[in-house]
Amino acid sequence: MELMPAENSAVKGEKYLIFTILDSLYTMPSRFIGEIALFDAVYPLPLLPDYVLGIINRYSTPYALIDIGMLLQKKAAKRAKVLALKEHLDRAAILIDDVVDIVDVAPEELIRIEQEGSGDLTDVIESSFKWNGSDVFVLDIRQILARAVNELGN
Template sequence: MNLPVNSKPPLKVDAAEAQTEEDQYLTFTLQQEMFAIGILNIKEILEYGQLTTVPLMPDFIRGVINLRGAVVPVIDLGARFGGCQSEITKRTCIVIIEVACDGEHQDLGVVVDTVSEVLEIPENNIQPAPTFGTHIRADFIEKMGKVNGKFVIILDVNKVLSVEEMASVSQIAEASVD
């Protein structure tokens, strides 16, 4: 199951179309909680599998996959948020996300329990991120979206998937093993 998601806006976009794409979010569940990521960051959704584990990595790095010849690290969001690794089921997916790193773009995979749908959340249904009261770091939350009377946590992918921060955590883990 390889479901590509268009992450590049068309060459000629009028203001109404650009606003619509910016209001679209891929929603997914992780440990019975609903999260969302802006659709412009999503490259594709893959069925879970074909992972190669890498020794001496932190718990939140599940391994790497070969994506059309490129090595793509796969992050377990459950473990990244400080919990335990996600349980792999038939509905577990890897969402390929493009993040900024030192002025360049890098693809990273994230393990999610289930992918729900692409939702359009109007700006008037979006609230600022809370400073407390969630089980994940406050800086990981970009904002909160209200959908059907419930809140959806909209993640800041550049903070959750900060390559620099994950690399420093990995170096600390390696140093503690030595």
């Protein structure tokens, strides 16, 4: 499923794709998302943190596969679908259970999440908003990638 970037974000805020991981609601701006596909296979590599599962094949191009469930909840996510990021961010993808909705979110609806300290898990969640009475957590994908690079380098 190809996702189009938000073209009219100035009017109603920004488009966010809401998805589930281990039954929790997460989201990120749809402009960061390249594609959603069914999980097929992952090729593990040695010496990676447990939330970097290895390499997946996206049209013959290697993408690193990240398990947000393992990163945030220390529990492996279901291997149901993969959400591939736009290539300009990085050739990386995350495991998700399923897509729930695409919504427009105005900046004033976003509730910033206070960082409790460097390296704390809250640093990969930048904000949240209410959707159908539930909290949806906005993943800071750049911070997740930076965190992986940091941990791999040590």
